[in-house]
Amino acid sequence: GDSVTQTEGQVALSEEDFLTIHCNYSASGYPALFWYVQYPGEGPQFLFRASRDKEKGSSRGFEATYDKGTTSFHLRKASVQESDSAVYYCALGGFRGSALGRLHFGAGTQLIVIP
């Protein structure tokens, strides 16, 4: 079935470091891919999405490029700030039959930015 894998459970960086959080997916066709962010004490919130090969999604300095060849949608940011500390979720949009309308979330990656 459709699934998403985030390999890092936690990432610790210093301010101004470069961030990469890895996301790989398993699905046939062209599912939409999403990044969500969850700040402490809040519900997850949509960051951005991409829906076709080579499309770049971006928001708030974060970006990711849909790569069907490597089945990846890695999150990157050039210079992180302490305020970026949060949990980041990669998700895949269900697009077939009974999977319509639902998202498959990865396990999440906690980002800790040390000032």
Added chain:
Amino acid sequence: EAAVTQSPRNKVTVTGGNVTLSCRQTNSHNYMYWYRQDTGHGLRLIHYSYGAGNLQIGDVPDGYKATRTTQEDFFLLLELASPSQTSLYFCASSDGGGNYAEQFFGPGTRLTVL
């Protein structure tokens, strides 16, 4: 902007207890969802609905019932709560059933089953 509210925000019950979690969205979204969030598992879908009276089963439905009474209201029922259901529960809504729809989440309900 979508508004999703949940009540209660915190709930403590005992094993075997009966619990109802409530969710309301005020943006006329068709789809509503219930998730549980646990360390190491991320967000797992319990049940979802695409309209009043409709119910779809998610990935971890055992021990949970749900009911969508109106377009705005979606309830999660735990009729015989167990300690394994101690978790943070999120409700979400979206305005489309397709591949691309963004989901809007509520603030969460923390449930503890003693």
